[in-house]
Amino acid sequence: MIVVSEPPIEKEMRVRKIVQGTVIDHIPAGKSLTVMKLLGISETTGEPISIAINIPSSKLGKKDIIKLENVFLSADDFSKLALIAPKVTINKIKDMKIVQKSYVSIPDQINGIVHCINPICITNKIGEPITTKFMVINRKPLSIKCDYCGRMMEGEEIMANLIFR
Ligand SMILES: [Zn+2]
Known part of the structure; x- marks a missing residue:
């Protein structure tokens, strides 16, 4: 019998770190492409985009993560996210560090x-x-x-x- 054990993978290694931009974390599994469409972000923006789908999460079971280099979200974007992914965490990154962590709420x-x-x-x-x-x-x-x-x-x-x- 052959036992195959997978090497442990650091969560952070799945998608590369970004220098500055936005990390949208805790997206419901499989919803990342809808999030991208709703935010109007596509390959045509010309900036590096990393998307990780079905990542194990202690909070959600499975989740998606989007990393957007050199892109920062507007209040309007936050409202859109609140509709389809109310549990997301939005991390603003500068110099490879999280400078702001935000949550979304459905507006009036x-x-x-x-x-x-x-x-x-x-x-x-x-x-x-x-x-x-x-x-x-x-x-x-x-x-x-x-x-x-x-x-x-x-x-x-x-x-x-x-x-x-
Ligand atoms: Zn009407």
Whole structure:
């Protein structure tokens, strides 16, 4: 019988350290590509991007991690992350050190991140682009209400109608 033992791998070794930029940690396993799309980050940004998928995590079982070199997130980005990955940790890196650790929370208002599913809502009128605006009615489970037509949306409905840049 042959016993194969895998050498222990340091978590930090899975993806290389970055000098400055952002590390988005504790992304639900398999959601990293959706996170990238939602943040409008792709290979066309020209900056090095490392993505690790299905990393063992004591907190989540499995998680994804994204490391973005020379990219810093905006408040708008934080709101987007709160919708699809409410448990993420955002580490701001400078000189290879974490200078700021942030958590996300769902804001009171969600603007321009979700499409309204009501086909006759003014925000869906062709040729007259209006930024969608939803009021957050409940955070857990998430339910939101269109400020223009009053339509309520929740859970998977929201996830299926995210606006990608
Ligand atoms: Zn609406």
